Amino acid sequence: MSSTHSSRFPWNHLIGFILSIALTLLAVFVKFYTSFSDSIVVWIIGTLAIFQALIQLFMFMHVTEGKEGWINVVNMIYSVFLALVIVFGSIWVLTSGHAAMH
Amino acid sequence: MTQANTPLEYRSHQSQMNILGFWIFLGAEIVLFSTLFASYFVLEHNTAGGPAGQDIFILKDVLIETFLLLTSSFTAGLAIHFMRNNAKNDMIVWTIVTLLLGAGFLYMEINEFIHYVHEGATIQTSGFTAAFFTLLGTHGAHVTFGIIWISLLLFQIAKRGITEKTSSKFFIASLYWHFLDVVWIFIFTFVYLKGMVG
Amino acid sequence: MSLDEFFVTGDPLILGSQIAIGLTMVGLVALITYLKRWKWLWREWFTTVDHKKIGIMYILAGVLMFFRGGVDGLLMKAQTSRPELGFLDAQHYDEIFTTHGVIMILFMAMPLLIGIMNVVVPLQIGARDVAFPKLNALSFWLFFVGAMLFNISFVIGGSPDAGWTSYFPLAGKEFTPGVGNNYYAIALQIAGIGTLATGINFVVTIIKMRAPGMSWMKMPIFTWTSFVTSILIVAAFPIFTVALAFMSLDRLFGTHFFTVAAGGDPMLWLNLFWLWGHPEVYIVVLPAFGMFSEVIATFSRKNLFGYKSMVYAVAGIAFLSMLVWVHHFYTMGNSAAVNSIFSLTTIMIAIPTGVKIFNWLFTMRKGRIEFSNAMLWSLAFIPCFTIGGVTGVMLAMAAADYQYHNTMFLVAHFHYVLIPGVVFAVFAGLYYWWPKMFGFKLNEKIGKWHFWLFVIGFNMTFMPMFFVGLDGMSRRMYTYSESTGWAPWLGFSAVGSVVMAAGFAALCYNIYWSFRYASRDVGSDPWNGRTLEWATASPAPHYNFAVVPEVDRIDDFWYKKKEGKTGIKKSDLKPVHMPSNSWTPIFLGVAFGIVGFFLVFEWFTLAVISSILIVIGLVANSFDYDDGYHIPVDELEEEEREWRGELK
Amino acid sequence: MKALKRGMLLLTMLAIPLFLAGCDRLIVFDPKGPIARSLTDLIVYSIIFMLVIVVVIFVLFGYIVWKYRARKDDGDFEPKEEKGNHTLEIIWFAIPIVIVIALMIPTTKTIYEVEDVPQGYEEEEPLVIHVTSADWKWIFSYPDQDIETVNYVNIPADHPVQFKMTSAGTMQSFWVPELAGQKYTMANMQTKLYMVADNPGSYYGRNTNFNGRGYAHMDFEVQALERDDFNEWVQEVKDTANQLTEDEYAELLKPTIIGRKTYNQTHLQWIDHAHGGSEKYLNPELYEIHHGGEEPAADEQTENTEQEQVETEENASESSSHEGHSHH
Ligand code: HEA
Numbered sequence A: 001m002s003s004t005h006s007s008r009f010p011w012n013h014l015i016g017f018i019l020s021i022a023l024t025l026l027a028v029f030v031k032f033y034t035s036f037s038d039s040i041v042v043w044i045i046g047t048l049a050i051f052q053a054l055i056q057l058f059m060f061m062h063v064t065e066g067k068e069g070w071i072n073v074v075n076m077i078y079s080v081f082l083a084l085v086i087v088f089g090s091i092w093v094l095t096s097g098h099a100a101m102h
Numbered sequence B: 001m002t003q004a005n006t007p008l009e010y011r012s013h014q015s016q017m018n019i020l021g022f023w024i025f026l027g028a029e030i031v032l033f034s035t036l037f038a039s040y041f042v043l044e045h046n047t048a049g050g051p052a053g054q055d056i057f058i059l060k061d062v063l064i065e066t067f068l069l070l071t072s073s074f075t076a077g078l079a080i081h082f083m084r085n086n087a088k089n090d091m092i093v094w095t096i097v098t099l100l101l102g103a104g105f106l107y108m109e110i111n112e113f114i115h116y117v118h119e120g121a122t123i124q125t126s127g128f129t130a131a132f133f134t135l136l137g138t139h140g141a142h143v144t145f146g147i148i149w150i151s152l153l154l155f156q157i158a159k160r161g162i163t164e165k166t167s168s169k170f171f172i173a174s175l176y177w178h179f180l181d182v183v184w185i186f187i188f189t190f191v192y193l194k195g196m197v198g
Numbered sequence C: 001m002s003l004d005e006f007f008v009t010g011d012p013l014i015l016g017s018q019i020a021i022g023l024t025m026v027g028l029v030a031l032i033t034y035l036k037r038w039k040w041l042w043r044e045w046f047t048t049v050d051h052k053k054i055g056i057m058y059i060l061a062g063v064l065m066f067f068r069g070g071v072d073g074l075l076m077k078a079q080t081s082r083p084e085l086g087f088l089d090a091q092h093y094d095e096i097f098t099t100h101g102v103i104m105i106l107f108m109a110m111p112l113l114i115g116i117m118n119v120v121v122p123l124q125i126g127a128r129d130v131a132f133p134k135l136n137a138l139s140f141w142l143f144f145v146g147a148m149l150f151n152i153s154f155v156i157g158g159s160p161d162a163g164w165t166s167y168f169p170l171a172g173k174e175f176t177p178g179v180g181n182n183y184y185a186i187a188l189q190i191a192g193i194g195t196l197a198t199g200i201n202f203v204v205t206i207i208k209m210r211a212p213g214m215s216w217m218k219m220p221i222f223t224w225t226s227f228v229t230s231i232l233i234v235a236a237f238p239i240f241t242v243a244l245a246f247m248s249l250d251r252l253f254g255t256h257f258f259t260v261a262a263g264g265d266p267m268l269w270l271n272l273f274w275l276w277g278h279p280e281v282y283i284v285v286l287p288a289f290g291m292f293s294e295v296i297a298t299f300s301r302k303n304l305f306g307y308k309s310m311v312y313a314v315a316g317i318a319f320l321s322m323l324v325w326v327h328h329f330y331t332m333g334n335s336a337a338v339n340s341i342f343s344l345t346t347i348m349i350a351i352p353t354g355v356k357i358f359n360w361l362f363t364m365r366k367g368r369i370e371f372s373n374a375m376l377w378s379l380a381f382i383p384c385f386t387i388g389g390v391t392g393v394m395l396a397m398a399a400a401d402y403q404y405h406n407t408m409f410l411v412a413h414f415h416y417v418l419i420p421g422v423v424f425a426v427f428a429g430l431y432y433w434w435p436k437m438f439g440f441k442l443n444e445k446i447g448k449w450h451f452w453l454f455v456i457g458f459n460m461t462f463m464p465m466f467f468v469g470l471d472g473m474s475r476r477m478y479t480y481s482e483s484t485g486w487a488p489w490l491g492f493s494a495v496g497s498v499v500m501a502a503g504f505a506a507l508c509y510n511i512y513w514s515f516r517y518a519s520r521d522v523g524s525d526p527w528n529g530r531t532l533e534w535a536t537a538s539p540a541p542h543y544n545f546a547v548v549p550e551v552d553r554i555d556d557f558w559y560k561k562k563e564g565k566t567g568i569k570k571s572d573l574k575p576v577h578m579p580s581n582s583w584t585p586i587f588l589g590v591a592f593g594i595v596g597f598f599l600v601f602e603w604f605t606l607a608v609i610s611s612i613l614i615v616i617g618l619v620a621n622s623f624d625y626d627d628g629y630h631i632p633v634d635e636l637e638e639e640e641r642e643w644r645g646e647l648k
Numbered sequence D: 001m002k003a004l005k006r007g008m009l010l011l012t013m014l015a016i017p018l019f020l021a022g023c024d025r026l027i028v029f030d031p032k033g034p035i036a037r038s039l040t041d042l043i044v045y046s047i048i049f050m051l052v053i054v055v056v057i058f059v060l061f062g063y064i065v066w067k068y069r070a071r072k073d074d075g076d077f078e079p080k081e082e083k084g085n086h087t088l089e090i091i092w093f094a095i096p097i098v099i100v101i102a103l104m105i106p107t108t109k110t111i112y113e114v115e116d117v118p119q120g121y122e123e124e125e126p127l128v129i130h131v132t133s134a135d136w137k138w139i140f141s142y143p144d145q146d147i148e149t150v151n152y153v154n155i156p157a158d159h160p161v162q163f164k165m166t167s168a169g170t171m172q173s174f175w176v177p178e179l180a181g182q183k184y185t186m187a188n189m190q191t192k193l194y195m196v197a198d199n200p201g202s203y204y205g206r207n208t209n210f211n212g213r214g215y216a217h218m219d220f221e222v223q224a225l226e227r228d229d230f231n232e233w234v235q236e237v238k239d240t241a242n243q244l245t246e247d248e249y250a251e252l253l254k255p256t257i258i259g260r261k262t263y264n265q266t267h268l269q270w271i272d273h274a275h276g277g278s279e280k281y282l283n284p285e286l287y288e289i290h291h292g293g294e295e296p297a298a299d300e301q302t303e304n305t306e307q308e309q310v311e312t313e314e315n316a317s318e319s320s321s322h323e324g325h326s327h328h
């Protein structure tokens, strides 16, 4: 079912590992060696972080594996949705009103 | 999925439930950490005259921590790979490497914290430091717990070998370990990189 | 800290309770010792991992907490029954509404609902137990220890006094320096971890342990609501865990998350509290909706109308409930855009809720409505809850909420949803599933007293609050002056609460009476039920089902009964695997309680030392490879024969 | 049966105006200014919808429960199973959607409306008053007039007033039901609330957000005066009132219940709590609670002042009555 379950060399682990190192370095590069504006940098490195998370999820954690693979995927999507609501919701609510005058 | 093809850790119904249950738990962990992140973002600029992130973060140390943790995630994956090939000794070796890398990460992080305290940033300094140390501390506590947990499992694997039960326990611990890596990536990106001046 | 600071003294009410508690404890211990029941208690209850027994313990604890919370309610009603009464002083009143709110929601509603879920869900899906029986026991003990820790606050150290919402800065050390609010932070944390574990447990149980053939859309509706509730628990409780951790850090370790000084943001607490708190009120109401659905279908002798739309409605409510939290602080000075969006999401909840109301009504239409006690509670729920719901919609309109916010109108709203929604449901569920738990029915005649007194008392108590609220009375006022003109409303309301208390007393009497005198001969299926829990003996045997039932449609048992196919064959009996009892859950629970107690009093050395107990419990657990045991076929056969007669 | 139904309908139809007439006596239904009036309009509008919903549900409920009750002569009648009914389900899905839209439009409009100077007053420059809430009192500062009052606030009638609100410590909520609704007051933050009183008069205001022992007594009076009377009052204060000193101000911020006070000058010259610095004035030791045991001296002192001042406060509240409104 999944390619990891064989005695071959664990290529996808290795690829995942190299990719994650590369993405980390890329993020550092974007942050310190380009001249994008702050918000663009955050968007780029944020996207890179999401790719890294996906690498961990699919190449190391094998989310889709097991009998309930689809449940795991739904569970992760739902959790990420909650995470977005909590993070962006809180920021929006606490910084957009005229109560926010630190 | 036929029996023979199923990885050992999925074979019994109870193991399947344990693994599924752990995934659900990870869902809860995502919510927990996103709450910590949300609070950090809200309090990030409330330094109350104390140091801000850009005053204290050191890229080099953080990068080393990141590589240690990323590598440990990789070696944890290798351990699972060998577990699935029923290579007990290789599995134990890679697990020990994973633990050492994890310990190295912790060592670096504790040093980092000590450095911050010397810079005048303790957990009581400001809203920013409270949120920062709590987010990082929660992650660090998870790593600590993971090291202890996996060490206990090592004993069990050494004693009982790779069985349906030990393999499912170990698989779950590896999920946990990878998850901590995911959390770290977001800390690295949104706390450290974002908080430093480019 | 001196001894008389440690023990709360000086107040005759509290002193009286202290003495009463002390005497009750001594009496209980003496009684158990006299009856030589310690071993039995330990073996059958304290170390049990059986979901039915755990459920019963939850229910017992919940009823006890209802009594405690109810007494708090009565004291408040007494204090405000006349203007400028001196029965309670401000401090005492503040402590009482705080503990009342916390206890009612977290230690009354939650355990009663989780208790019923525990008893019923595995039976409804044809499972032998929950997915993680030991974790289930741990959840219970964490809840129980948390509840007890919270409850001792009023005799040891002082109660929390910042409201069940414990808003900062008030709940910070600067404004409430005592240990009271430490209790809030620590006790709720312990109980909350247990609840989170329950959520995970039931999600997995329902995904993985359904009887063969029971696909998603063939699941009983109560199982569905329990499932969605569990998901909501997993989604919401971690937020509360973090909020309470911040609170503990602020109070015990001097950090600045929510403080006025050093860049803390008190509004962050409001935000986090309600990110959890709003879903929490739906966590308590959704399983209740499920119970009403079961009861209404059973006693209308019809299937549930619009089953699928009911499922979608529950899912829709749960989804929306994560998106509305700001409606609790419209008046915080949010931007108009924030208030508008959250008004919209909030009001939208009326749509799926309305779907449910109409489906219930149409389940009864063309049925044959039997006014059993369980059904009476479900019937009373519909109109009462509608009042609570539509007043909720009024509150949801942000601009209008500028007038209702924090007034008695709000207090009336939430009692009108919580009591019909949760308390009525628990009563309905108890009457309905009582025979399944204990093998006898509660008395219907005493039940009628319970019903009418409670429902009438309820409306008398809370209806006037809408009006005093609209007349300018804010909540949490321990006193008011004659000139306000509120006295007649509040006096009437106080009388209502006494009627309500009489209703509760009738329930207690009913339980007592039925234990002693009710007929033990009720059969396995006393209500002519539709779902699987009625396919096994009452009370349910510890292995639940001798043969795991197969299901090929919704309400399968109902049709099997008609087709005469409910029996089991001797040849189908196989040894049943059962989990073993375990000492670790109660041990861990108590360990958490001890550490928690030391943390409350900020005795950190002792807390650190005693947390070794927790480590011991966890390590013991990790090395536990107990695989349980099997019940042999003979034993199964004998037990089944007892109620089924000779097996084929 | 039919008669019963018709009777019930008639009764409920009658009940609506009766109910609304009864509500008229309640403070929230008795607005005395344009802002409160838009809130009341919204509330009345929503109540009509809610009453219709309640009536529909109650009637349907009564009818179904009565008609389909089990009877002795049912015999072994078996109700038919029903899966559901798409048309019906669509109806009770769609109608609430329409209602939600009907509720949302005026809600949103009102939300935006009350955040601004009320209609008809756009031309006039609002009088700015700073509100600082403390435990357990309200402090009003008039920066332009350079005077400060405690537990009462005088405003010119028929003129827009903008309150800029903050807190010296715990969170409170500033509520004047007849004039403006409410909003929180929070340390380190500033919220704004507009208010206009149509006519001179005395209006009830209070804190609705629980903030400890003195909370129940935390009310104040809004007194709307004719323009000239207002100016006269300002002048009088300037001529007669004491100077507010920093020491006196620190004393004010201690957790006590006190009566009304009037000062020359405002505390804004040395601190605006909306911009931090409140921690200087916090007195944690005064919040200690001593169950039973002997009260320490500090507490005794507050207790005394508290008592004596409750009395003053009560005298004061005689005029700040809420009473005024409910009996006319
Ligand atoms: C079981 C608990 C429960 C339930 C189910 C609800 C249900 C709802 N609640 Fe309530 N609420 C609480 C418990 C609950 N609430 C508590 C405890 C508080 C206060 C906490 C505190 O401050 O201490 C609170 C406070 C509260 C507030 C905060 C007010 C304030 O602080 O100023 C608001 C505001 O929007 C609100 C709204 C609603 C709405 C819109 C619903 C809706 O879900 C109601 C939906 C139901 C119906 C509408 C009726 C049936 C529907 C129809 C018949 C269809 C047709 C109807 C329409 C189209 C309108 N609630």
Ligand code: HEA
Binding pocket: C066, C067, C069, C070, C071, C073, C074, C076, C077, C097, C098, C100, C101, C102, C104, C105, C109, C162, C163, C164, C165, C411, C415, C418, C419, C422, C423, C461, C474, C475, C476, C477, C478, C497, C500, C501, C502, C504, C505, C508
């Ligand atoms: C499920 C939740 C729940 C339930 C069931 C109740 C039930 C009751 N509540 Fe509730 N209440 C809350 C949740 C709940 N409450 C919350 C969350 C708050 C907000 C707290 C805050 O502001 O922080 C609140 C606040 C609140 C207030 C507002 C205080 C204020 O703002 O000033 C009041 C005032 O009267 C009140 C009264 C009551 C009463 C009289 C009951 C009655 O229904 C109780 C009935 C039960 C009994 C009466 C049982 C006891 C019976 C006896 C003693 C009889 C003898 C028995 C035997 C002999 C066996 N409650």
Ligand SMILES: [Cu+2]
Binding pocket: C277, C278, C281, C325, C327, C328
């Ligand atoms: Cu809510």
